[in-house]
Amino acid sequence: MFGRHHRQLTKARLDRLGAAVVSRAAEVDEREIEAVAASPFLYARVRARIAAERERREAGESWLTMLTVAWRAVPAMGLAAAMAFGVFWFGGTSNISPESLFTDEVMFAANDAGVEHVLFADRDALSRDEVFDTLYGSGDSGGSDDAGLSR
């Protein structure tokens, strides 16, 4: 019983001591407060920190914007890639092996069915005989009848 009473006394005493310690630590020095509050550069420093904080936030916002754009672009690019792959895979070219894409025929497009061979045949082009006929035609005095026969 004595021990319990002693402990309570000690606890109460320590509580009083603790309260006194806190009160002493939290004592306000009026002169110190006046000196700090009246510091001529205090507001200038606040303004400088506001400007620095504003710049930091703006830089953070630009990064955030880029991140947002990337965040939105990645799914779109993924979807486009998936569609391209799907078109490639199901587009009837699935029997082409990668090795066959690098053969000589493919490289020189010898058997390229996709190339349209165009023949420029000019039906109105002059033949050699017509040229001769024009030069040495029947209208000329020195002309021969051979030109007319060759036609």
Place this chain on the structure above:
Amino acid sequence: MANGSDSVTPEATDAELVGRVRSGDEAAFEELFNRHRRRVAFIINRFFKRREQVEDVIQETFVKAFFALESFDGTHDKSFPAWLARIATNAAYDELRRTGRRRESELSEEETAHLEANLRAEGEDGDIESALISRDLAHKLLARLSPEDRLVLTLLNGEEASVAEVAEMTGWSIAKVKVRAHRARASLRATLHRFL
């Protein structure tokens, strides 16, 4: 910030000044700063004794207040000092957490002997105030507590705020303030017990 120093009048209420700061009036913020810097210094001086640290936390308080002005509703004029006090308390708490339990708060042999002698003497004559030493030594003792314990004890015992007021200033619930105060007192008892 735009500068509109010509239009600031001493009669303007805090709410009016806040509205003008929102619209980019730098002079209005300076007026708010001049009105409340002493009160903010008063709050922060309870937690820190070094002048540089006090000035730093004052600056941090007003920077935070500037960027948080959008969230201030300003329904009545008296709410601005309370709102600013809450920001100051949180800035002090952040600084306490940042510095943590610093090694430099360790007591020297002389301080330890001095404290032991004074605490024992207190048991004989019961004069706590005369027994307890300098503010510097009291700060060193409190520096051994966690930041939460220091905050709640300083507000309750130092600022003599009620539990509800501490809850308002810290943003904690009333139950949390009570539990934290109980633990903080136990922690302080254990700290002091080492010197008895």
